[in-house]
Amino acid sequence: MTSKRLPSGGSVDRAQTIRFSFDGRTFTGHPGDTLASALLANGVRLVGRSFKYHRPRGIMTAGSEEPNALVELRDGARREPNSKATEIELHDGLVSASQNRWPSLAFDLMAVNGLAGSVFSAGFYYKTFMWPKSFWEKLYEPLIRRAAGLGRAASQPDPDHYEAMHAHCDVLVVGSGAAGLTAARAAGEAGARVILCERDFLLGGGLLLSPADESWRKEMLASLEKLPNVEILTRTNVFGYYDHNLLGAVERVADHKVQPDPHEVRQRYRTFRAKQVVLATGASERLIALPGNDRPGTMMAGAALTYLRRFGVAPGRNAVVFTNNDSAYETALALAEARTGKVTLVDVRAQSSLADALTARGINVRLGCEVASFDGKTAMIRRRGGAGGEKIVADLLSLSGGWNPNVQLASQSGAKPRWDATLASHVSGDPVQAERSAGAANGSFGIGAAAQEGAKAGRDAAAAAGFEKASEFALPQPGKAEQPIAPFWEVKAPGKSFVDLQHDVTAADIRLAHREGFSHVEHAKRYTTHGMATDQGKLGSLVGSAILAEARGETVDAVGVPTHRPYTMPVAFGALAGHASGAHFQPVRRTALHDWHLRNGAAMQPTGAWMRPFFYPKPGETGWDPIFREARAVRSSVGICDVSTLGKIDVQGPDAATFLDRLYINTFSTLAVGKCRYGVMLREDGIVFDDGTTSRLAEDHFLVTTTTGNAAPVLEHMEFHAQTVWPELDVQFCSVTDQWAQIAVAGPKSRETLATAVEGLDLSNEAFPFMGVGEGKIAGVPVRLFRISFSGELAYEIAVTSGQAETVWEAILAAGKPFGIVPYGLEAMSLMRVEKGHAAGPELNGQTTAADLGMGRMMKKSGDVIGRVLAGRPGLADPGRPRLVGIRPVDTSKRLRGGAHIVREPSSGTSMGWVSSVTQSIEHNCWIGLALVENGEVLKSQRLFAVSPLHDESVEVTITSPHHVDPENARVRA
């Protein structure tokens, strides 16, 4: 394989040589190369296989529109399938491999698909694989799945990091060609905050292919760098244009290295909130459908020019350039300059004023002709629309079917693309958001025209953002006017003429779609999969539309192209996730006692956003051991538990009591100062919303507690009603959840424990009865005490400012030491609440009414209460609804399951309700549960079955009161 690197030219650093590998072979290239240019320089022609027919494919483009040269980049946990060789910046140690071939790239057995090509026509799979029925999952589909797909995902977690970054600017300029540079400079010199984004690692876009403009490019860059209000981002692709002038982009921070530096992110997801946007995104060349236009050696004319001028690489020896417009003449000239072989230019236009200049350089110019086929070695050239023709030896077929302004971002912003018959392409339509297009993106081709338009766009954008200062700088001379393009889409000749190379969609497929009624452009796209590959149809989407238009007998304009949606280029999952994945996916909340729990061996688990101790295992304990030990300590003596996660809301004001009366189904205006009361609130639709204990601290001052999970929703609910429904009420409230740590001290010895610890409060039953609220000090720290119980035992909760939580907690532990006090976690708490029959999350599940939970009688007789009216609807007031009951197994050795259903007979398929919570009871020495059972109240003491077909279990149970422990509530009042 001989080197195709030209002796001079290009922006690669020839002084340095770097090594890389492709399919296990080692090659060399230079900094400034892409993987594609380096492969071409090394004479690698075959780089991939197509999706359906597994046809051999070569490098077709020099950019993100590449359909063929997809590789698996890197290996191991960093393997990236489907990476476009044309987009990969060459670096020392780069590892790459071809994909979607077996056993090897050169000899792919799946290429047999290509022989049966006309059977595998568009949509063929909808018409077969149906018989026999069971064969689809077993035989056909696995084969299809294995054959489909492209590269392989890594099988290990990505070791690299990502982050998001949010920027704001007056003017965002996308693209750094002539239009982008002048736009950025004009806006920057006007004083606007400017961000200039370039997808490539070099700034300049099309300027990089124009040696004559190199000094002007350098001068522009130097002047931009001097402006402190202009930020330049390279390797940054803007992938989407969203509402309210927000654009999303990905910066490839370290993709040009084997791996990121320590602490460096691999990619950075960026958002730009721009007052004004200038889209200088250039244009993309489109292909011409002709037989063999996918053979290795086929390359877009602009890409060939890029390899010659930017990378100093000859894309072939003997070249045929096939065009319908002027731009490819430059490619022919550059090929001739490279002196690698013969150059033939075939132009479908009958006349061209540029022909003589080419002929003078030894280029064979064939006007009014077309290329009828290409096989990788020869091209057949004939009169346009003629027959037969002349074979010309060519290993390069360079195509230009014209240029499509890159209107994707403008289109995403809401501007409907407009057909421009002169360009035979869509250009961006009237802006909907604050954006404007400039240069080739706006259909203004040529460096001079683009520079001028860019400067105007930059000035206008800055002015629209409020920066009017004028500036002047030199622009390149406008070039000569181009000759009109001759719209031309397809050479009609026998053979496969591709419109979508990656998905193997041919012109014949488009016509078949039309014959079968899939004539709308979106139907044709879906039926043929045209434009749905990783190159997003950039090369051939419009060509497909033109072929469809011809079949329909309509104009291309009438047919249109499919809608542009994000993303302009595929985006890594990791980049969009940014920093917020894994342990950083969502915020973690820690109580004031978090570190105490960690130091004391708690098994911590997430509940919602909180980390909470589930239990505190001791050496040798397994399974339920620590839970039983902790719960027994509470039931027999005393335990201590961190309940800080309860929502706490401070409510004040002359109308505070009235407000609470409307929020809760029960009454708070009658609550005495220094007392607390359990309350239930409904949603307006009559379903239970939340419950908790509310204390009256003063006539006009309450402290509301909510369940942990509903702390935020309850506060919002209160704010909604106070601000919008009853704005006349004089009430002030705010969350104090984080201000107060809360500690439960529970068990028959809790009073004795606290009597030792608390100063300044008489804890006797008479002075501080059940539901009392008082203040005192523990270890010198002021605390508030509530005599409330979740466990069903004599119990207290102590509120202390977070900063002193550990001091107070430790003091209580010390005071309880004589009684063997133990800290208990969420599991023991849950065990005891099921024993006690308190409704919690599984019962307050958004489907139950107060009556369902046995609290129907709490509803006050009169007054405005949220949810009262709709709770009276027949479906909710139906006495037959499932009611909260307790269940216990008749055979006490049987286990119960949460989620089991209650049925009358084990064989019955009719559910009467379900088991909401279960636990092993330390009081009853068996499993117990809470369940919601139809007509539950009348079924008490009857025997039914709790069945869990998922576990193949059926347990006979007795329906009981939900209060498995102390139904008379004697203990809590002791």
Add this chain to the structure above:
Amino acid sequence: MPARPEPIADRYSAWRLLKESFSGNQGWRPAWRKPEPKASYDVIIVGGGGHGLATAHYLASVHGITNVAVVEKGPIGLGNGGRNTTIVRSNYGLPSNTRFYEHSLKLWEGLEQDLNYNVMMSQRGVLNLFHSDSQRDAAARRGNSMRLQGVDAELLDRDGVRAYAPFIEMDNPMFPIFGGLMQRRGGTARHDAVIWGFARAADRRGVDIIEQCEVTGIRREGGRVTGVETPRGFIGAKKVGVAVAGNTSRLATMAGLSLPVESHLLQAFVSEAIKPMIDGVVTFGAGHFYISQSDKGGLVFGGDLDGYNSYSQRGNLPVVEHLLGAAVSMIPALSRLRVLRQWAGIMDMTMDSSPFICKTPIDGLYFNGGWCYGGFKATPGSGWCFAHTIARDEPHAFNADLTIDRFRDGRMIDERGAGPNPWAQ
């Protein structure tokens, strides 16, 4: 359900495919005709999406009503039928839903033969993961309810999850995997093929599919529907069925009705195609994220609503960021793959997240909507039940509970207990 004899002359088969390939594929007929509307029909179905076309198919094939038109404002199948994540399942917990969706799943299981169209129904399983004991109990309640109704469901433990989906991160610090509820008969189908298959089958039985014909009014006389107004003129009908999920409120307004429905955006995404990685459908309780892999190799995934009323079909970045965060947290090997395309559909969100297929106070007018983000899997069942309801002027037992009146009666079918807050469902 016994289908009537197949009247289709141009049946699809492997032999036919081979035969046509020798004649340059010139012998294929359009999958559906492009007829001009007649002056009147026995039944007009408004909405040429999956549900509307399925309704027409079952009206013709089950009830023998063939003088039917499906009128569609654009080309068929480009609403939610063409922009969903293709999941098929019946793993609902409330009997009113399970009954209906299981009927739908059974229709899916015979759909290819019924339609003579390969819709690529692929029963490779739907796995709902849970991340805590209480989520496990809720999943068990649902799974047991399914089993009691004769629907398949299994509870997988951590090992079972690992075996089915080895790529999952089992021990995320905030969302450890406790297990999953598996429905093996669940899976995916090729969404566009479902549209085209129903369209072709309905067309071959004589149904007129009239595209580019937007209904602008619903004409009524004396409490009875008489037809629809369109830019192509008035089209008379004895009965009109509306199946335009996403735009239900607009059509309801034309009929003078107000419904408990809001329109919301749901985004979906597809990655670049890769070799097989994810076999069935996996859904995560954390951050509401679901993913599957198409036969072509693309990873298809989605998550929560964008969270505000919208008819725009334009997705927004907050959901993207959250969803991709969830994706990478749950399947870390996804990180270096690339998202190829994103799109959004307009969901009919009801106040309890369940749909309706029912009569209305106007004689001869029927509504099918409120599919929230679960309409695709319902396609055959919805069409079948809607056809029954229209043909018999009364609901079938499968859709008897799926009424609009249930809200007035307080008999909501609220699977998740989210309440009348469509944006939060």
Add this chain to the structure above:
Amino acid sequence: MHLIPCPYCGERPQDEFHYRGDATVKRPAPDSGEQAFYDYVYTRANPRGWHDEWWHHYAGCRQWIKVRRNTLTHVVAASAGPADALPEATP
């Protein structure tokens, strides 16, 4: 990421807000009966176009603000405080 113009805090990204739908429905007087409450909770005009709706600035000033937003274009035309009225009409 939409920008919601908070009348107190200025334009803020949408993730600082929670949404609560239609702001034109008013909670009926407590004795208005079931139909009135049914309409308040369930019946929605659900317009394709301008929509007055509640947004709660939970990460900001914690006010339930009224926002007039176009459900087809996502353009926001006006906003007002919880007890204030939005302008009469938007073209």
Add this chain to the structure above:
Amino acid sequence: MSAPDRRSRFPISRSLSGGRNGGDALTITEQHAALVQVTARKGRQNDVSATLGHTFSIELPASGRVASGSAGTAIWVQPGSWLIRASGDQREDLAARLRQALDGTAAVVDQSHGRSVFELSGKHAHAVLARLCRLDLHDRAFPLGSSASTIVGHVSCQLYRNEAPVPSFSLIVGSTFAEWLLDELQGAAASDGWRFQPAQGAAA
């Protein structure tokens, strides 16, 4: 990134730290502060404003603003409601003094333990916050005196500019989220190459 050793008592006594990167200092410091939320009763805002003015020399700022006086700083938090920040040695009694002075005209709620205060200072402070916050904090958009309640690192935060020779911000966050926010701040700084050394103790 290896996490520094931390202990989650309140106030956070962990990882009060500084970093160095090419000579530019970036510091993240926890501030020991007294914080009290004052919310005027209906129609009593003028009384509250007057009392705070003459008794505490605190001027109540308008929405989106912060104002510093000799006795402390007042930060607007919502209509009719301000957060009063004073030195840490007033944590025990600031709320009581305000309550007494404002009796009947405002709800006074101590948040000294409910919020943690961080100060982020240095030339690159903007770049760190740009990774965590979606607001435009450029000098032109968010000059001295500006304050915003917003989202930083996925949690609600009160954020304002400090008067300092280098860019400096105060971040007030719910104390149960303090460790999370500190993680986020350090993580955002780390990708620019910043390393943090645990400092000796809390700043006064």
